[in-house]
Amino acid sequence: MQAIVQPSKLKGTITAPASKSAMQRACAAALLKGGRTVLHNAGVSDDDKAALDIIQQLGATVKYEGDTVVIESEGGVHPVSDEINCGESGLSVRMFTSIAALAEKEITVTGRGSLVKRPLSFFNEVLPQLGVQCESNNGLLPLKIKGPLQPKNIEVDGSLSSQFLTGLLFAYAGAKARHTTIKVNNLNSKPYIDLTLTLMADFGLKTPINKNYSEFYFQKLSISQFDHDNFTYSVEGDWSGGAFLLVAGAISGNIVVKGLDVFSTQADKEILNALLFAGTNLTDTEEEIEIKESKLKAFNFNATDCPDLFPPLVALASYCEGTSVIEGIHRLTHKESNRALTLQEEFGKMGIEISFQDDKMLVKGGTGVKGAHVSSRHDHRIAMACAVAALKADGEVVIDDAEAVNKSYPQFWEHIQKLNAGVTLNHNQA
Numbered sequence: 001m002q003a004i005v006q007p008s009k010l011k012g013t014i015t016a017p018a019s020k021s022a023m024q025r026a027c028a029a030a031l032l033k034g035g036r037t038v039l040h041n042a043g044v045s046d047d048d049k050a051a052l053d054i055i056q057q058l059g060a061t062v063k064y065e066g067d068t069v070v071i072e073s074e075g076g077v078h079p080v081s082d083e084i085n086c087g088e089s090g091l092s093v094r095m096f097t098s099i100a101a102l103a104e105k106e107i108t109v110t111g112r113g114s115l116v117k118r119p120l121s122f123f124n125e126v127l128p129q130l131g132v133q134c135e136s137n138n139g140l141l142p143l144k145i146k147g148p149l150q151p152k153n154i155e156v157d158g159s160l161s162s163q164f165l166t167g168l169l170f171a172y173a174g175a176k177a178r179h180t181t182i183k184v185n186n187l188n189s190k191p192y193i194d195l196t197l198t199l200m201a202d203f204g205l206k207t208p209i210n211k212n213y214s215e216f217y218f219q220k221l222s223i224s225q226f227d228h229d230n231f232t233y234s235v236e237g238d239w240s241g242g243a244f245l246l247v248a249g250a251i252s253g254n255i256v257v258k259g260l261d262v263f264s265t266q267a268d269k270e271i272l273n274a275l276l277f278a279g280t281n282l283t284d285t286e287e288e289i290e291i292k293e294s295k296l297k298a299f300n301f302n303a304t305d306c307p308d309l310f311p312p313l314v315a316l317a318s319y320c321e322g323t324s325v326i327e328g329i330h331r332l333t334h335k336e337s338n339r340a341l342t343l344q345e346e347f348g349k350m351g352i353e354i355s356f357q358d359d360k361m362l363v364k365g366g367t368g369v370k371g372a373h374v375s376s377r378h379d380h381r382i383a384m385a386c387a388v389a390a391l392k393a394d395g396e397v398v399i400d401d402a403e404a405v406n407k408s409y410p411q412f413w414e415h416i417q418k419l420n421a422g423v424t425l426n427h428n429q430a
Contacts, residue, residue, distance in 0.1 A: 001401070001402045001403040001425060001426065001427050002398060002399065002400055002401075002402055002425070002426040003383070003387060003398075003399045003402035003413060003423055003424070003425055003426075004396055004397075004398050004399075004423070004424040004425075004426065005386075005387050005390035005391070005393075005396060005397045005398075005399065005421065005422065005423050006390075006396050006421075006422030006423070006424075007252075007390070007391060007392055007393055007394070007395070007396075007422070008252060008391050008420060008421045008422045009252055009253065009293075009420065010248055010249060010252055010253025010254070010255050010391065010416075010419040010420050010421060011253060011254055011255060011419065011420050012255055012256075012418060012419045012420060013255065013256040013257075013258065013288075014245060014255065014256075014257055014258070014415050014418060014419055015237070015257075015258045015259040016237040016238055016239075016241060016242035016245060016257055016258070016259040016260050017043065017044075017045070017237070017238050017241045017242075017259075017408075017409050017411055017415075018041045018042060018043035018044070018048070018235045018236070018237065018238060019043070019235060019236050019237060019238035019239070019240070019266060020043050020045050020047045020048050020091075020238060020240075020408055021091065021192065021195060021238070021240070021266060022195065022199065022235050022236050022238075022266075023039075023042060023043035023045075023048045023051065023235045024043075024047060024048065024051040024089070024091050024092060024095065025095070025166070025170075025195065025196060025199045026039055026199060026203075026233055026235060027048075027051040027052055027054070027055050027071070028051070028055070028095060028096065028099055028170050029170070029199055029200060029202075029203035029205055030055070030060065030071040030073060030203070030231075030233075031055040031058055031059070031060045031071070031073050031076075031077070031099070032073075032075065032076060032077075032099070032170060032173060032174040032203075032205060033073065033075060033203045033204060033205060033226075033228055033231070034073050034074055034075025034076070034228050035072070035073070035075070035227075035228030035229040035230070035231065036070065036071070036072050036228075036229055036230060036231065037070070037071045037072075037073075037203075037231045037232075037233060038065075038068055038069075038070050038071075038231070038232045038233070039068060039069040039070075039071065039233055039234075039235055040067070040068050040232065040233070040234040040235065041067070041234050041235045041236075041237075042067070042068060042069040042235055043235060043238075044410060044411075045406065045407060045408045045409060045410055046087055046088065046089075046406050046407045046408075046410070047087065047088070047089040047091065047092065047407055047408060049087070050085070050086055050087035050088075050089045050092050051089070051091075051092050051096075052069070053084075053085065053087075054084045054085070054086065054092060054096050054100075055071065055073070056080075057079060057080060057081040057083070057084045058077045058078070058079055058080075058084065058096075058099070058100060058103070059073060059074060059076075059077060059078030059079060059080060060072065060073040061073075075228070076102060076174055077099060077100060077102040077103045077174065078103070079100070079103050079105050079107060081107075082105065082106060082107055082108060083107065083108045083109075083110060084096060084100055084107060084108075084109055084110070085110045085111065085112075086109065086110070086111040086115060087111060087112060087113075087115070088111060088112060088113040088114060088115045088407060089111075089115070089407075090115065090118060090161070090163065090334075091163050091166075093109060093111055093115060093118070093120065093141070094120075094122075094161060094163035094164050094166070094167055095163055095166050095167040095170065096109075096167065097109050097120075097123055097127075097143060097145065097167060098123075098127070098149065098164075098167035098168050098170065098171040099167060099170050099171050099174060100145060100147075101127055101130070101132045101134075101145045101146075101147040101148070101149040101171065102147055102148055102149050102171055102174050102175055103147055103148060104146070104147055104148050105146070106133075106144060106145070106146040107144070107145055107146070108142050108143070108144050109141065109142060109143040109144075109145065110141055110142045111141050113378065114378065114379075115141065116140060116141045117140065118140070118141075118334050119139050119140065119160070119334060120136060120139055120140060120141065120143060121136070121139035122156070122157070122160065122164045123136065123143060123145070123164075124136055124139060126154065126156055126164075126168075127145060127149070129152065129154050130149045130150055130151065130152055130154070131147065131148070131149065131150040131152075132145055132146065132147045132148075132149050133145065133146040148175070149171050149175055150175065151171075151172045151175050151177035151178075151180045151218070152180060153180055153181050153182075153183075154182055154183070155182075155183040155184075155185065156168070156182065156183070156184055156185070157184075157185050157186060158184040158185060158186055158187030158188060159185070159186040159187075159188055160188075160334070161188065161189070161334075162187060162188055162189040162190070162192045162193050163192070165182070165184060165187065165193060165196075165216075166192065166193065166196045168182055169182070169193075169196055169197070169200065169208065169216060170196075170200070170205075172206075172208070172218055173200060173205040173206045173207070173208075173218075174205075176206065177206070177208075177218040178218060178219065178220045179218070179219070179220060180217075180218050181215050181216065181217045181218070182208070182215070182216045183214065183215050184213065184214055184215070184216070185214075187213050187214070188304060188305060188331065189267055189305050189306070189307075190213050190267075190305055191265055191266065191267035191269075191305055191306070192266075192267055193210075193213065194265040195264075195265045195266060195267075197210060198265055202233065203226075203231070203233070204226025204228065204231075206218060236261050236264055236266075237258075237259035237260045237261060237264075238260075238266075238408075238409070239260060239264060239266040239267075239268035239269045239271065240266070240268045240308050240309075240381075240408065241384075241408060241409040241412070242257055242259075242260045242268075242271075243268055243271040243309055243312040244311075244312050244315075244384045244385070244387075244388050244409075244412070245257050245415070245416075245419075246271055246272075246275060246282070246289065246291055246312075247271070247275070247312045247313075247315050247316045247388050248388045248391055248416065248419070248421075249282075249291035249292065249293070250275055250278070250280040250281075250282070250291055250292075250293065250294050250296065250316060250319075251293065251296075251315070251316070251319050251388065251389075251391055251392050252293055252391040252392045253291070253292070253293055253391075253419065253420075254290075254291075254292045254293065255290075255291060255419055256288050256289070256290045256291075257288065257289045257291070258287065258288045258289075260289060261286075262284055262285075262286060262289075263286075267305050267306040267308075268306050268308055268309055270301075270303075270305075270306050270309065271306075271309055271312065271313075272284065272289075273301075274299060274301045274309065274313055274316065275291070275316070277299035277300070277301060278294075278296045278297060278298075278299045278316055278317075278320050278324075279294055279295060279296055279297045280294045280296065281293075281294045295321075296316070296319050296320040296321065296365075297320055297321055297322065298317070298320045298321060298322030298323055298324045298325075298365060298366075299317070299320060299324050299325075300324070300325045300326075300327075301313060301324075301325070301326050301327070302326075302327040302328060303326050303327060303328040303331070304327060304328035304331060305328075307328055307331035307332055307339075308381060310326060310328075310329075310332060310339055310340075310343065310361070310381075311339065311343065311381040311382055311384065311385035312381075312384070312385055312388065313326050314326070314343050314347060314352075314354070314361070314363055314385060314389075315385045315386075315388040315389040317363035317365045318347065318350075318352045318363065318365050318369050318389050319365055319366065319369070319389075319392065320363075320365040320366060321365065321366035322364075322365065322366060323362050323363065323364050323365070324362070324363045324365060325360050325361070325362055325363075326360065326361045326363065327359055327360050327361075328359060329356060329359055329360065329361050330359050339379065339381070339382070340356065340361060342377050342379060342382055343361075343382070343385070344356075346374045346375065346377070346382060346386060347363075347385075347386075347389065349372040349373070349374050350369050350370050350371075350372045350374065350386070350389060350390075350393065350397065351367065351368060351369060351370035351372075352364065352365070352367070352369060352389075353367070368394060369389050369390070369392060369393040369394070370393060370394055370395065371390075371393050371394055371395025371396050371397055372393075372397055372398070373397075373398045373400075374386050374397060374398070374399055374400070375399070375400040375401055376399060376400065376401040376402060376404040377401070378401050378404050379404055380404045380405050380406070380407040380408045380409065381408070382404070383399055383401065383402050383404045383405050383412075384405060384409065384412055386399050387399060387402075387412075387413075387416065387421075387423070391421060402425065413425060
């Protein structure tokens, strides 16, 4: 699909989509918790659907009742299939592989698209220490695992992604770990671990003691008073997707975004600080964030713990007078594309100069964004970043493979159209 975006002045009110980070974790928690879980504001992205499919293969039942999802589980992992398919979801493969390893049955973990190129050697190194047989395709998918996983004191590397640790924390909880410690070196994206621990506690799962993000200690098993049979959980709004809406407002609009919890533990809530550093005119409350077109200035921002913010930050920096510096590009290599290079090349087509210096990305803004023909490279966040940058370009921007947004934010095109963006979708793209 091709999207053609015209320069536009945005206006109106929109509600951010559900957080896929929270939604996928909620699916894992509901599977392990057992009983009946009702999810309100359930996500509808491709990654959310992958998580729902995985927990069904691992023994849960899933029913849709209006705008809610009802999950029923016996508690723990009881596979009904010898395969789980993670689609293109990095979180799903990193989280559910360890959870699936709770089963005695051999399970093959598969995926598609860019996911088959993402390094997963973590599992070859760690799972055998926990009594799990693990075979991979030279550190890539498919993976073959056979448990059951047995919690032990281990030490792991957290530098590539916190998602591997999230999977282990859930698996240890599912295995009823006691008197065991996971030591972690060089942990990135600490706010995502906060999200994991908060959600585990919300679902009544055994939650470890966090010792300054370097150790996670599971105490002796305690008797839970949690009502597993009647639990309701509302999935919070997505700061990752909402960031694009907020940046769009700062560039070319006067909009109100609802559904984003300013007290959330999501890492991408940091977009608010970046917008303030850039001089954005915004007002935030517990219910909504109002943001207006602003005279923007160059900013410095460390995105090491929130690498998904790079694409919207580049769109923002394109309209900031001067050179903005965004730190943490080492986190961009193993995404849906090599996002650092993709951003440099695709924004270069729109006349924005991007360079790299050590671990920093330098974006020269205020020079004017040009109409151009760009490609998402099948990367959802690149598609949205190009669309947002197009809102104040000197001509139309044509975006190939615009359907990539379905991975995380399938309502994106509809939402920015509701905000008065001039968007035409061509479903017959060759």
